[in-house]
Amino acid sequence: MESMPEETTWKPYTESGKLSYVEKESLPESVFAFPEKRKEPLTDANHVRDALARFDQVQGVTDEEKDLAFRNIKKAAEYYGLNLRETDWHQLGNRH
Numbered sequence: 363m364e365s366m367p368e369e370t371t372w373k374p375y376t377e378s379g380k381l382s383y384v385e386k387e388s389l390p391e392s393v394f395a396f397p398e399k400r401k402e403p404l405t406d407a408n409h410v411r412d413a414l415a416r417f418d419q420v421q422g423v424t425d426e427e428k429d430l431a432f433r434n435i436k437k438a439a440e441y442y443g444l445n446l447r448e449t450d451w452h453q454l455g456n457r458h
Contacts, residue, residue, distance in 0.1 A: 413435050417454045
C-alpha cells in the first residue's frame, strides 16, 4: 500500500481571538484543518485545542480529508507550541 505524502495545507493566520461568522467566512482555506469543507479554523492555540476536541464530531468528511486535517492540526500545534500525544487521528476519539 502506498503511503500518503506528509504534505499540509495549513498556514499561520496573524489575527487571533474569537472569530465572528463573517470573519470565519473571510478566512483563507489554508487556515482550516479541513480546508475544502472550511471546518475547524486553526487561527491560534485555542482553536487548535478545539479542533482536537471536536475532531471526531466533524461529519461529511472522508478518511483522506481526516488524514490531511490531522496533519494540518499537527503543523498548527507545533507552530503554536502545543504538544500532541496523538500520532494519528484514529487516536483522537480515545482522549482522556
